[in-house]
Amino acid sequence: MRVTVDSEKCQGHNRCFALAPELFDVDDYGTAVVIGDGSVPADLEEKARLAVANCPEFAIEIEE
Amino acid sequence: MTDIYGPVTDWQNDFDHAVPEYNERAHEIWAEFQSSGCPVAHSDRYGGLWAPFTHEMVHEIAYDTDHFTSQGVVVNTGRPLIDAPVGPAPPITSDPPFHNIARRLLLPPFSPKVIAAWEPEVRRLCRELLDRMGEITPGESVVDAAMQYAQSIPVNVIARMLGFPTEDEELFRGFVHDVLERINEPVEARMEFMQRLDDYLTVQIEEHRENPRDDLTSYLLGVEIEGQKLSIEHVRGSIVLLLVAGIDTTWSAIGSSIWHLGTHPDDLRRLVEEPDVMLFALEEFLRAYAPVTMARLVKDDHDFHGCPMKANDWVLLPFPAANRDPAQFDRATEFVIDRQENRHGAFGLGIHRCLGSNLARLELKVAVEEFVARFPSFAVDGDVTWSVGQIRGPRRLPVRIDSVA
């Protein structure tokens, strides 16, 4: 599984970083970026789905 | 701007969000619109006003900066004198492309990591306010959680972030209270309130110019737009915006959350027994009791899903109603304390996403945590008064304390 953030859509609600700091980071302007290449270890898949389900701008996507 | 046109009998065609009945019955009114054939209210009040109540429509308007301008975000009988794209209070009243310039300037001091460092200070402040409530007799003592607690948190936090002298706290809170709360006083009195706040801010800014330090006021004095430092008026204007946008809103969110816990003992018990549920409860408070409705002005005549909007009509963006739309949320009208899927728009949607959202979340989380840690059992007991207008929250919130930790 991999996660990606669409930086055009991201408005910095900071939900992903709050729920899954292992997978997402935020810059000085509050915009989210994935950590590393965005690949998700098996034990964090649940958290990745949680981040998607809580992003108000629909900016996060998962590739299985 | 409260109640200037009198009560509403026809919500569909003579809508008014600024009559006291609206915030008191808001949940019912939204549900009626969402289940009726027409989810858009209209009114000739305020020179023309529309209000769409579905998540889909609120989302669409928040994203559509071509047809709708942020030049005016608080509905009133007049129209703003300063044109887009800058507007009277950037960035909240700005449109693209200027909006992004004004917004980027303010983002870094409100970024998640900078704000997280404030947690111990916010906690200390909340505990101080609880201490100040004095001797509590469980089962008998009634405190006003809106006036004695929620109200003081945002104003004191922002004063500390701005680096104003702590001994001025009472004074500063008085100035801000006059400007934000005494909105029904005559115009001359209101101008005088504003002048007093302006004078106070000018003194503080000057003092920071002479003695720069690590705080928000010094940050604002140091930043540059296209190589230019901000004028003192711009710095003062930015501070006023942060006060206006950050205080009543956060006060309302804290108050509504305590109101919920004081009327839903099961949710209170769950939060006390299982403090980790706060990760989800925080967002559910924000979804179910979102305090902020914004507005836009229609740029040019525009047909919106069959509604003949005219240039300069107001359009409300009721994010709180969008958050309770069954088409977007499962069990939309219920409070689900550990809701897993929660794409709520309490902080807005699109480019104007609340700049203070990280601070607001921190304050709300810590305020509720500290209140329930001190008073693990309490209940609303007495008459609750709700605010009137675009910010919704309890202004008098009598709570009987049933146990003290």
Ligand code: HEM
């Ligand atoms: C629970 C508390 C709060 C809520 C619910 C809230 C809600 C909102 C909403 C819905 C908007 C979008 C405006 C629009 O679309 O026109 C907004 C914008 C804004 N808020 Fe908040 N707010 C809160 C607290 C704060 C705090 C604490 C601050 C700062 C200290 C703040 C500063 C701002 C600013 C500067 C904007 C304008 C952003 C822009 O236009 O780019 N807010 N807020």
Ligand code: SF4
């Ligand atoms: S939750 Fe969505 S909008 Fe918010 S920071 Fe993450 S990606 Fe951006």
